[in-house]
Amino acid sequence: MRREGQAPGKGAELVRLVDVSKTFGTKEASHTVLQDVNFSIVSGEFFILLGPSGCGKTTLLRLLGGFEYPTTGIIALDGVDLSNVAPHRRPINTVFQSYALFPHMTVRQNVAYGLRMLKWPTDKLNARVSEVLELVRLSQFEGRRPAQLSGGQQQRVALARALAPSPRLLLLDEPLSALDLKLRKGMQAELKRLQRETGITFVLVTHDQEEALAMADRVAVVDGGRVLQIGPPEDVYTKPTNPFVADFIGEANLVAGELFGRPGMVLALRQESLTFSPGPGRMRGVVSAITFLGSDILYEVKVGEGQTDLRMRGRRETTPKLDVGAEVFVDWAEASEWWMSK
Incomplete structure (x- = not known):
């Protein structure tokens, strides 16, 4: 039987967090950044922690990696409590935002570093380094130093180094944030490929909704130190459980239920789901603004006696041209x- 919160079509439960909270400071001046976090991560899935800056997602990643310890609660890997186990004693590796490559070492030496610390035999070490360099498509650059590489190549070196020991869990702290848009798109596909080919469980932190939707098997939306919703990207996008999730994931119109006779409720309507009707339609309004977005047009429409603004996004070729x-x-x-409820 599949456990609650487990992704379908994947392996057994790998990680479980039970009532995890994290508070910094003293009793006189404390700050709780995570509160009562409960969820599981399944072996072999690409799991993404998504939320705005300061929501607690990076602290959650650091707890998984052992760089912080929970104030209360349990973090278990394969059923073993790791809550107070040091990072180097966990079968978990982390790729940091800064990549943290050694500038005086070559690509091959950087990738081999962790294996040397683990005292791998030389022949086994060399074979594994060659294997992961081929996996990240950097074999031809193995003699270069980080300063001779592009940002995307440096990131792949950091990934290769983290993947080399075949960790049970790979943590990625906003790994694409420093890349330009085109390179970021390419690296999204690369990360998906690497995760699929290695079968290693990836947990990635990001504030980029599009990035999360494009890569994740499941997304956990975090805000205010709490996990608000977990599910496949399509479910989180189309069936948000509260107004914050609806507004944060993609572009949603949130309409007060009073307009439809449902007090205490909020109606979420995606911009792309709205259409203009010659009439009569569900709501009458007046176009208040038009924004050209290349292949799309964004209309803002005042409805409900001018009290509510709806934003409608459509393809330029098929959307009516209005003033x-x-x-x-x-x-x-x-x-x-x-x-949903307010």
């Missing part, structure tokens, strides 16, 4: 709406 001030009827398919 500011035009009266429109806004419509959407019933299947695309999602109600």
Whole structure:
């Protein structure tokens, strides 16, 4: 039987967090950054912690890596409590934002460093370094130093070094944040490929919603030190459990339920699910702003006697061409709406 919170189609439970909290400071001046966190991570999945700056996601990653210890609760790997186990005693590796490469070492020496510390035999070490360099497509650069590499290549060196000992869990702290947009897109595909080919469980921290949706098997949305929702990207996007998740993941219109006779409720409507109707439609409004977005057009429409702004995004070729001030009827398919409590 699959346990609660376990991703379908993957292996057995690898990590479990039980009532994990983390407080910094003293009793007189304390600050709780994580509170009552409970979830599991399955062997072989790509798990992403997503949330805004200061939400607690990086602290959560550091707890998994052993760089911080929980104030309360249990962090277990393969059923063994690691809550107070030092980082070097965990079968877990971390790729930091800065990559932390040794500038005086070659690519091969950087990748081999961790294996040397683990006292791998020379022949086995050399074979493994060659294997992971080929995996990250850097074999031809093994004699270069970090300063002679691009940002994307440096990141792949850091990944190779972390993958070399075949850890049970690989942690990645916003690894793509320093890359430009085009390179970031390419590295998203590279990370997915590496995770798939190695079968190692990846846990990645990011504040980029598009990045999370593109790469994750499951996403955990974090805010205010709590995990608000966990699930496959499509479920988190189409079936948010609260207004924060709906607004943070993608672009959503949040409409007060009072407009539809449902007090205490909020209706989430994705921008791309809205259409203009010749009338009558679900809501009548007036176009208040138009933004050109290349292949798309973004319309802002005031509805409900001007009290609510709806944002509608559509393809430029198929969306009606309207001017500011035009009266429109806004419509959407019933299947695309999602109600939740405030």
